[in-house]
Amino acid sequence: MIVHIMAGGPKQYIPDLEKFPKDVCWIGVDRGVMYLMEKSIPIYAAFGDFDSISQEELHKMEEKTGIIKRFKPEKDETDMELALLWAIKEGATVIRLFGSTGGRLDHTIANLQLLLRGAIDNQNIKVEIIDKQNSVAVVQAGAYTIDRMSEYKYISFFPYSTKIVGLTLEGFKYPLVRRNLPASSTLCISNELIRETGTFSFDEGILMVIRSCD
Template identity: 30%
Template sequence: MKKVLILCNGCPPSRALFHDNFAQADSFIAADGGANIAQNFNTLPDVVIGDLDSYEPLANEPYEVISRPDQEHNDLEKALTYARKKGGTHIHILGATGHRLDQTLKNLSVLKQFNSSFQSLVMKDNFGETQLIAPSYKTELPIGTTISLFPLSGSVTNVTTKGLKYPLTNESLTNGVRDGSSNEVVEQTVHITYKKGDLLLFVRR
């Protein structure tokens, strides 16, 4: 198992959130301007990768800098491709939300693109954690936790939940029609199952 932290150039995480994830990581990748945020935390990445349009280099650059100027892929895609090549298995992404909405939506799309490449792929910010979940998913959460379920693309069919205040039983969630926003954990163990689709889980922390 290799844990990789990727820091993007979106809304910066809190110092506590950053250092908690940094302490658990085996490798730290800065996606372009994410390196600038790392410097504010007095921390250096192992590698900086991206088109480098927002990266502010240090005088000596005591880490590897990889220029990927193509505009067909964003900096998070480039960082995840690098992490996959280097054998990363569990990926935590910070700084991928906030600021421009179009970039946040793009990064959510990237979750789908790379989800099958890793054992876990989680996007975190100062409000919570977001990930695509498997068709049969179980987790332990404190009672009272707010969670939301969203179909990432099209519809998610036969969604059934246990342990939530507003349960679903073989129901469909469809973009623009119905989602599972702002539910509440009422049992410590939460089960979520579905048949087809891409189901995004947000857990408020």
């Protein structure tokens, strides 16, 4: 099952949703529910304290949403995390997060942290953040194939652990062979594929992979 979760981040960072598959399960988080309603996207479930939604909007949400999970503002998890955990429990294999960047930096970092739910806690689940200019995921040590995409010219790799051991990049403009990267490294920013398909592999650590366009 593919689940798309729409949070309530600034609208200008949200990509064109028409480009994504229609046969997915959409979940709204707080004001993200309103964003989905504006696009006439069927909402399977809604999560949040909904403190940023008016009473009139709340009534509309109740009419348009199948499942509503309402929480108090004071809680241990963010609304996005609660929605993500629910999607994992429901059997999602791919989870894409929208409306989760821009605005408050702490909210963006919190959502980036949630990528680890797939990379570490549930390795059979792909969790990805997508906004208007970027696609972000994190992966554990292993070997991966990556395809060239016209939409995302640049590919950057950042250590998301204390170090990366043995990073090799093949098919890239700037290749690497078994390079070790400390957590502070910016060596692998703004790389590009020179073939239709490239590969990257590493022996230890957690790597953040960001695909970007200008």
